[in-house]
Every structure is written in C-alpha cells, then in structure tokens.
Amino acid sequence: MTAQDTVFDYIIVGAGSSGCVLADRLSADGKSQVLLIEAGGTNETELVNMPRAFMKMFGNPIHFWHFPVKGQHGRPEGEVWPYGRGLGGSSSTNGTWYLRGMPTDYDGWAAAGHTEWRWSEIERCYRAMESYQGADAHASRGRDGPLQITQLPYRSPAIAATVEAGVEMGLPRLEDINTPGTTGIGYTQATVDRRGRRASSYQAFLKPAMARPNLTVMIDTLVERVEIDNGRATGVRIRTADGTRTITARHEVILSAGAVQSPKLLQLSGIGPADVLAGAGVPVKHDLPAVGRNLADHAMFSISYRLHNDQGANREFSGWRMMSHVVRYYLTRKGMMAYTSPEVTALLSMRSPADWPDVQFGIGPFSMRSSEERKADPGRGALEDRPGITVNAISLRPKSRGAISICSADVADNVEIDANWWGDPADKAFMIDMVRLVRRYMRQPALARFVGEEVVPGAAVESDEQIGEVLEWLTSPGIHATGTCRMGNAGDSVVDSRLRVHGVSGLRVVDCSVMPVPPAGNTNGPAMVIGWRAAELILEDRDGSRTPAHQATQ
Numbered sequence: 001m002t003a004q005d006t007v008f009d010y011i012i013v014g015a016g017s018s019g020c021v022l023a024d025r026l027s028a029d030g031k032s033q034v035l036l037i038e039a040g041g042t043n044e045t046e047l048v049n050m051p052r053a054f055m056k057m058f059g060n061p062i063h064f065w066h067f068p069v070k071g072q073h074g075r076p077e078g079e080v081w082p083y084g085r086g087l088g089g090s091s092s093t094n095g096t097w098y099l100r101g102m103p104t105d106y107d108g109w110a111a112a113g114h115t116e117w118r119w120s121e122i123e124r125c126y127r128a129m130e131s132y133q134g135a136d137a138h139a140s141r142g143r144d145g146p147l148q149i150t151q152l153p154y155r156s157p158a159i160a161a162t163v164e165a166g167v168e169m170g171l172p173r174l175e176d177i178n179t180p181g182t183t184g185i186g187y188t189q190a191t192v193d194r195r196g197r198r199a200s201s202y203q204a205f206l207k208p209a210m211a212r213p214n215l216t217v218m219i220d221t222l223v224e225r226v227e228i229d230n231g232r233a234t235g236v237r238i239r240t241a242d243g244t245r246t247i248t249a250r251h252e253v254i255l256s257a258g259a260v261q262s263p264k265l266l267q268l269s270g271i272g273p274a275d276v277l278a279g280a281g282v283p284v285k286h287d288l289p290a291v292g293r294n295l296a297d298h299a300m301f302s303i304s305y306r307l308h309n310d311q312g313a314n315r316e317f318s319g320w321r322m323m324s325h326v327v328r329y330y331l332t333r334k335g336m337m338a339y340t341s342p343e344v345t346a347l348l349s350m351r352s353p354a355d356w357p358d359v360q361f362g363i364g365p366f367s368m369r370s371s372e373e374r375k376a377d378p379g380r381g382a383l384e385d386r387p388g389i390t391v392n393a394i395s396l397r398p399k400s401r402g403a404i405s406i407c408s409a410d411v412a413d414n415v416e417i418d419a420n421w422w423g424d425p426a427d428k429a430f431m432i433d434m435v436r437l438v439r440r441y442m443r444q445p446a447l448a449r450f451v452g453e454e455v456v457p458g459a460a461v462e463s464d465e466q467i468g469e470v471l472e473w474l475t476s477p478g479i480h481a482t483g484t485c486r487m488g489n490a491g492d493s494v495v496d497s498r499l500r501v502h503g504v505s506g507l508r509v510v511d512c513s514v515m516p517v518p519p520a521g522n523t524n525g526p527a528m529v530i531g532w533r534a535a536e537l538i539l540e541d542r543d544g545s546r547t548p549a550h551q552a553t554q
C-alpha cells in the first residue's frame, strides 16, 4: 500500500524506539497492512550514524524536539527536555548506553497482575532481539538478533583502575554488564553495531522491513489526534505540508509517540483528565484521569575530578587529534568516534536489594567546564582543557511524580511539563547520599594515583544542606521519562496489561509511557523490548488466541 491509501489494519504513531520494533514485528508475517507515521525525517545523516557526533546534534530541531519544562522553585530557569525526532526517535539521538533493566523490574510489573511482562517472557524477547557477541556474554543474551550491541573498547590505566575501585568497594566484577539480577561494575555496552555505526531501532528493525509491501512509512507527518467514534478509535487525523486528512484504522491505532507525546495525543483526542481537557478546549470523549500523570524521570548529576598519570580524553576532541580520530573512524570504523557513552558502568544498591540496583554510575575520562552558571548539560558544556575524570550518577528509583498537560487543542502547541523534581523530599535525601557514595568510590585505593581534587562541586561542599543546595542546579534530567500512560487498573492507570487504553476500544499505547515504575537502568532497551512484546500480544489478539483489542476493557 502507499501513503495515499486511507485505510490500514494497524496505524502506529511515532517511529521511535518502540514504534520501529512494533512496525517490524506487526508486518513480518505479511498478513496485516501496517502504517507507521513519523513527524520527523529520515535521520539518515552522519550526525546520527557516527556515535560521537551525538554531542553535535543537540539544539538541532531536525533531530530533536525541545520541550520546555515549567519553572520550579529552587531550580534554574530554562530547563528543556530534548527528545528524538525522525526515524528511530530517541534511539537515533541518544547516548547509546545499553542496559536492559533488571528481572525485578519486569517481575514487579507481573506481581502487580501484568503477568505478560514477567522476566522469563522479556528475557526471551531480548534474546530474539539482540546480537551481542562479547566474550563471556551471559546465557540470557541473544547472539544473532537484529540489534547489534558492542562493548566499549577504550582501556586506559585510569579507566582500568575505575573497575578495580568498584571491586574494592565490594561490587562484583561483571564481564557482561547486562548480567541479570545483580549489582556490579564493568565495561559499558552500547547500541553501536560492529561497523561502528549507531544501532538505532530504525537501522536495526525498521529499515530492513521497509521493502515489505504491507508496511507503509510516512515521514514529515504530524498526527494531530486520534479519531474516536462511539468509544472506539477509528483512525488518525494527520497534518502534512499538503494539508490535513484522516486515515482509517481497520483494527487499531497504536500510540508510540513517547512519554511526552503519547499522553499529549490522548488528551488532544479527548481522553484524559476532564479538567485538563476542559481547560484546553477539547471535548471530553473519555474521562481518564491518569493520562499524563505519574511522570517519572531518572534524575542525574555529574561530579568531576582532576585526573593524574593518565592523559584522559579531554584533549582528544579538538585540533589535529580530533581530525585524526575522524580519519581513523572512516578508515577503520574504530576509535573514539565509534562510541559515546561513559566507558565504565556501575550498578549499585544503597537502599534496595542487591538484585535491584537503585544507583547507576557512568565513569569516563573526561570533564566538562561546569558551574552554577554554566551547567554541564549535554550540548551546552565544553570540555575542560586539563585532564579530568567524571562520574555520572543516576538515581534509578525516584519517588517524585510529575505531570504532562495540554494547554490548547492544537498539536503544534507545547504541553505543560511539571517535572516536580523534589516533590517527594526522600529524593533529595537519596541524592545527597549518592554524592557521598561517589566520593567514597573515588577514594578507593585503586584510584589513588589517578584521582586528584574534586573540581565540581568541590570538597568544600560538605554538609547535607550545602550538597542539597548544589543539587538544585547540578541535577539534570536523565531524559528517561516514563509512566505517563502507565499500565494498571482502570481506576488509576491508562492501559491494561495488553497495553489497551481503558475505556476506549481499538487503541493502545506502546512506548516508555506505559512503564508503571522506572526501570533499573537506561530506557532505550526497555522501550524496544516493550515494542517487541507488545507486537506479540497484538498478534495474539488479532489471531484470536486472546480477547481482541476492540473488545477490550470498557
């Protein structure tokens, strides 16, 4: 079928981490006509494909949405969340750091009644999706799937010592950092293929499927809303350079527009908290208060130290050294341009059981010029001109929850994002302890000859009160938003275990927004596995082995 056709079996909105996997799997057996609609473009540029070009992409509206965040007392003004746009969505614009989440994450969803998501199912899906051929790969890893994962190759004396320091602190040394169900430390894995190219969900899943006659992909097409008729999703209203029109879904509309824009589209379609819809001038089709609520993000901060007895990487990204890395990359597809995540990953537990880490470190031999005035947010900061080493520390189990609300009936207008960073005071207290954990880690004997004074925020920042104040500006978004269309019961959630929207038939949400709680690690892997598993559930429903989606919960 072509983009001019107006009826498809399944319409997927958003070609991001989840949407590309879903489009591949739903179209694989050739039995269904599938349409995938993406607001952005192809993302077929070197900025996207060369992993290290990641830092040069920020601020570029071809590759990113930039969502302004509502000001919050004590937080710096002007916070903006960048999310990916174009084929691959955020998997085309992210830091490529690859973790799968822990068995406890998915088993936790199952324990709440969503048994479709228990780890044994998810492990099977990951095994089918992944191609990880590292030595000492854990038995749960896939070797021959479409998604190539590689381990970062950088080994310097200081970086080797950062692994030893973790071991000295009691962490298991992990040859495969994606070993399920344990804390540990080891070399980072990335969604970078064995030719040194970014392995986005577009490159790994969608692109190989695009030749199928039953899969149509529309780019540069903004979905305005889902059409709802008598409690059933019948299609979508789209906006292109040629104007607006409606496309009909024979079976289902599936929102994979991400944790900011899936709830936005539900609200624009009249599904959401009645007061929010009324305030925006959208007629209420179904009052579903949880749409846009339960917004969670992994808050993070970076602490930098002077680096001794190791040149580090700061000097590598300017002048002739930078040029030589680019030349090497094009000749060999290897070297520093072929990856971009922190070199070493640690998963730690401060207050959770050891099989469910609550803190993640990324340790890299670089440092940014950061301060209260000039934060080290990606794309804004500049590298220091002296050697430095940095720990990025991520809080994996935040308790605060924010909200996303439309302010008008026009999809082109921004939503209000209330991040509510410190809504629960326990989060600030936890992160103060995280600062102390980073400091303890950096004082381990293995790092003694490499690590000098703390540059940011500096050892003088010592008391709980001082650290708490600094955290106001030092904390940045993990850009791992989840939860805004969470899975659960009709009373306080948006979708059921099969990701069907409560109270509206023929409509599902399949992306990060359905996670009831944030996972113990970065979110791209979990978003892709949600796409894979959701496709299985949708096809079961199509083939009659379960309740079809259009007879879903009322």
Ligand SMILES: Cc1cc2nc3c(=O)[nH]c(=O)nc-3n(C[C@H](O)[C@H](O)[C@H](O)COP(=O)(O)OP(=O)(O)OC[C@H]3O[C@@H](n4cnc5c(N)ncnc54)[C@H](O)[C@@H]3O)c2cc1C
Pocket (backbone or CB within 6 Å): 013, 014, 015, 016, 017, 018, 019, 037, 038, 039, 040, 082, 083, 084, 085, 086, 087, 088, 089, 090, 091, 093, 094, 095, 096, 097, 098, 099, 221, 222, 223, 224, 256, 257, 258, 259, 261, 262, 265, 341, 411, 478, 479, 480, 481, 511, 512, 513, 522, 523, 524, 525, 527
């Ligand atoms: C800068 C950045 C760095 C990150 N770093 C990492 C990392 O290193 N490792 C990691 O695991 N995770 C990382 N993440 C997080 C991770 O990439 C995301 O959580 C994940 O990709 C989200 O997947 P998704 O499918 O929910 O949404 P997305 O991948 O964001 O996809 C949503 C898609 O829907 C499209 N869309 C939205 N609205 C509409 C509409 N109205 N009409 C048509 N199309 C629409 C968007 O353009 C987009 O392509 C990062 C994210 C960002 C943005």
